[in-house]
Amino acid sequence: xxxxxxxxxxxxxxxxxxxxxxxxxxxxxxxxxxxxxxxxxxxxxxxxxxxxxxxxxxxxxxxxxxxxxxxxxxxxxxxxxxxxxxxxxxxxxxxxxxxxxxxxxxxxxxxxxxxxxxxxxxxxxxxxxxxxxxxxxxxxxxxxxxxxxxxxxxxxxxxxxxxxxxxxxxxxxxxxxxxxxxxxxxxxxxxxxxxxxxxxxxxxxxxxxxxxxxxxxxxxxxxxxxxxxxxxxx
Ligand SMILES: [Zn+2]
Numbered sequence: 001x002x003x004x005x006x007x008x009x010x011x012x013x014x015x016x017x018x019x020x021x022x023x024x025x026x027x028x029x030x031x032x033x034x035x036x037x038x039x040x041x042x043x044x045x046x047x048x049x050x051x052x053x054x055x056x057x058x059x060x061x062x063x064x065x066x067x068x069x070x071x072x073x074x075x076x077x078x079x080x081x082x083x084x085x086x087x088x089x090x091x092x093x094x095x096x097x098x099x100x101x102x103x104x105x106x107x108x109x110x111x112x113x114x115x116x117x118x119x120x121x122x123x124x125x126x127x128x129x130x131x132x133x134x135x136x137x138x139x140x141x142x143x144x145x146x147x148x149x150x151x152x153x154x155x156x157x158x159x160x161x162x163x164x165x166x167x168x169x170x171x172x173x174x175x176x177x178x179x180x181x182x183x184x185x186x187x188x189x190x191x192x193x194x195x196x197x198x199x200x201x202x203x204x205x206x207x208x209x210x211x212x213x214x215x216x217x218x219x220x221x222x223x224x225x226x227x228x229x230x231x232x233x234x
Contacts, residue, residue, distance in 0.1 A: 005231045014164040021157040028150045046128035053121035063111040192228040202226035
């Protein structure tokens with residue numbers, strides 16, 4: 001029984017490591033999500049550029065259709081002019097032709113502008129595709145490293161759990177249960193060292209009687225303030 005605190009300290013080191021490794025394992029899916037989320041902005045940027053490209057192309061198609069029908073209209077005016085007898089009628093058609101030609105020039109200007117948009121959007125989409133591919137490569141590497149780390153952590157966890165089992169097997173079951181109850185409640189440790197008359201965990205000043213008790217290794221002394229098991233290093 002003399003070294004039960006020492007045994008428990010070894011066990012606690014295992015338990016702390018197991019706790020840390022389990023937390024790391026649990027965090028892996030979230031960390032993976034965070035890494036992969038970096039692709040979102042790149043994917044959205046590319047989709048936006050592709051949308052702009054599509055819109056500009058369909059605008060060009062639409063303008064070309066309008067230009068074609070305006071040219072058809074001019075042809076009809078010319079045919080009508082061949083058949084018309086009156087000078088006024090001829091002039092009126094000539095005016096219509098001029099108006100339609102002006103409309104065509106306007107449409108052609110719009111088409112030119114749309115072609116410039118296509119050119120810019122094509123370049124932009126190319127850039128976005130490139131930066132997405134670059135980010136994808138980095139993300140893939142980071143995810144791969146993270147999954148490899150997960151495997152290492154899994155192996156280390158299994159080793160620690162085996163070691164813990166071996167250490168726990170040598171400890172008095174009554175002390176073991178007490179320790180386990182306290183460890184489950186505390187975030188860091190179940191056992192606190194008495195340091196300069198205070199609890200090493202919660203740093204509250206202990207009574208002289210508690211300090212005397214903490215020296216005994218065959219009884220259990222708990223900190224009045226935080227409930228951890230106290231021990232005094234000899
Ligand atoms: Zn305490």
